[in-house]
Amino acid sequence: MVSARYDGGDLGLAEGLMFAIDVHLSDIAPGEILEVSSSNPGLEHELPAWCRGTGHRLVAVEPDGDRTLFHIERGARGSLMFADRPDLPLRAPDRAGGFATADWLTGLAGRVPERADPATGFAPRGATLEPGSPPFPYTELDRDRLWAQNVASLYDQATTQQWDAATDIEWDALPELPSHVERAVAQVMTHLAENEYAALYVPSKFIPRIHPHFTEVVMFLATQVVDEARHIEAFTKRALASGGELGLSAAITQRSLKSLLDQEDFSQASFLLSVLGEGAFLEYLSFIERYAPDPVTADVVRRARADESRHVAFGVEHARLFLASDPDRADVLRRAVEERAEFLSQTSGATPHVEEALVILAAGGTSPGALPDGIRAVRQLHETMHRRRVGRLRQLGFDERVANEISELHTANFM
């Protein structure tokens, strides 16, 4: 009994016929017969070996006028291009603005697992895996330790909001500033750049540990890495743009950033970096934009801040999911903050040359009349950072006392 027919014209196996046979065999069940009609005289010689090599069976060869009919029985273990699988078609929703990443969360590819299987390697979510793939060394396998509800749309925002630090900034508009103001800018840019290195290295460290079935998280973190690379570029260029030099990189700052890089748990690292660190950075960048002595500095930090707000949004949403799945996890995050504070307590908390640079920026220079205002502005910055941090922690469900404690333990380095 023939279950399917295919007219192979005069094609030889290597001219595409073997692919056609493969595709048509995958439409029938093992044990069923595909009849291939052909006028190619070489086929009767090459088809027996092909069938044997692919695990199918050539059960009959019959003349049919000037053609030949080949009956191929699909083998139970035959190699096929299309594996049997439930038919769950994914259609791109017809909507203005293209095919959003969030919209692929339907069909097989949209099934985000609670726990991923490391043996699926680099197979895209929804693909059928051939047995025999090697296990991959992923360590981050649990949805509640990686995912954030908004991650797909944050990725889409990130890809549309990329900018070019070489051409989008009006570098020509940079005026000549008084040398101590320019030096203060360079010091702040140095501090921003070193912090951004940490913000680049920390997610980079986790990407290869995350199972690719949490692909939206991997893709989002990849945009974060690119964002930070661009920020490093922009901050460093701003420091050097007026012919100046980079400022001091303080040991206390390095110590603070290394303690971020030392984190081995994704959720804890994300909480420390994105919720607390980058959260504080939003206020830091707003402050610099407000007191920027020139339009170029203001533009650079404004653009960086827009990117950072996506990173904070991911961190907050991830922390929300992480905390929701187990009430004891609030203690896990709190302990991470405490341990880091303990590590940092061995040195003094302040970064004096950064504080000094910020005061000079806020005062617009060193005029005696303006300096007290500068000091007040910087003090206010710290207060705002603390208040907003407490606000974010309260949103995540920490009670006021714990939120205050955590905020106060957070590093004086901002990140």
Add this chain to the structure above:
Amino acid sequence: MIEMDRVMVGAVVYDPKVVPIWEGIREYFADAPVGMDFVLFSNYEAQVDALLAGRIDIAWNTNLAYIRTSFATGGDCRVLAMRDTDVAFFTTLVGRRGELASAADLAGTRLALGSADSAQAAIMPVHYLTAEGLDLGADVELVRFDSDVGKHGDTGRSERDALAAVLDGRADAAAIGLASWDVFVRSGDVPPERLQPFWTSPPYSHCNFTTLPTMDTDRSDAWVSHLKAMSWDIPEHRRILELEGLREWVGPVLAGYRDVFAAVEEQGIAARW
């Protein structure tokens, strides 16, 4: 249970993949009732000598190497197992597309043969085409490509050389193994619009595991039954089976060697290369 000495198997290195194949098989035997190890040879003559001298227990032989062993042991050597793909091996003739349609069309043309010690690319086509009434060397000019002699055609190099000769007009047809043709077709190594097979030989047997009559049957039985338990459905086994080109190990089918014995005698194939 009495512990049996591990079985030493010989194999010829015709390709770098031979190493992972045998490392894989040895690993598979690690928890078998009888252990095994392997020795690699650069050519079949050395392997057959080692088997006859008792330096290895079992040789993974080509049909020609098996026949040599059989001659040397007065027909007493034993065949233990084969690949499913060894049971019915074929030689095919490939010509330029549309030029030749049957073996009879070879009269007055040039036929490219592979290595003189390759059953599929030289010995068996000569045997079967002679049986079809062609006077090779007289009616048909033979163009021989004796590359990699000693490896009994396993490398496939002489078959590629023969096909290249057909493509550039130095020959009109090439005799190659049908399994090799399938490999070339699937890997995209042949230009399909220019070449076409036009004749297939009767089936004959290819490789087998050969041992001497002196090997203890408990040991050989234990080794063979563990070998045959390799399964296509188990990924670790399948990796090795795919590399070695089979889906399952099967028992010996000696009838398939009758034509090869006849061909070797007719052609006076030397006892050594």
